[in-house]
Amino acid sequence: MSQALIVIDVQKDFCPGGTLAVPEGDTIVAPINALMAEAGVVVLTQDWHPAGHSSFASSHAGKSPYDMIEMPYGPQVLWPDHCVKGRKGARFHAGLQVDHADLVIRKGSNPQIDSYSAFFENDHVTPTGLTGYLRTRGVEEVVLVGLALDFCVNFSAIDAATLGFKVTVRQDLCRAIDLNGSLDAAIVGMKAAGVSLETGNG
Ligand code: VGL
């Protein structure tokens, strides 16, 4: 069965020095490069927001980063401005060997809806198109790595499992934000969805 490696959001803003830095986010770059070099289908995702995106705290008067608000599609964490399309922070980490990619998929461009998952926006209805790409390439199994384990990797893994893909998350090649227990909750949720969490090749 055909397998795809999906590398989630290994971008400057999610690495140390970025505006929404994930601790140790840069330490996974070299081993992800090695994995991409051996993978069949390689997909990179890129968080790609317009300036003033509704997920930014700066877009909401009186709100601070990491506050929660209610959006029409459910609760939403408010983030520091990050991954604004065209700006430096939205670029991939400089060490990521993007030449390995078959497809780069950008998400989060709708000003009104956040998009953690590589498959759907946070309304869980609007598709990114990735499902069709994977299915037409005969992919049945996906391996996920990247940032952040408790947000974009988590949502992508659960959607992939719900869509019927066999899903593995390489936990050693992810790093988490860990906001108010989000990491533990993500692990419980992924396991419940049938995602296998693995470390190394064993
Ligand atoms: C992400 C928060 C906001 C992620 C993206 O890539 O996990 N987290 N936007």
Ligand code: ZN
């Ligand atoms: Zn984002």
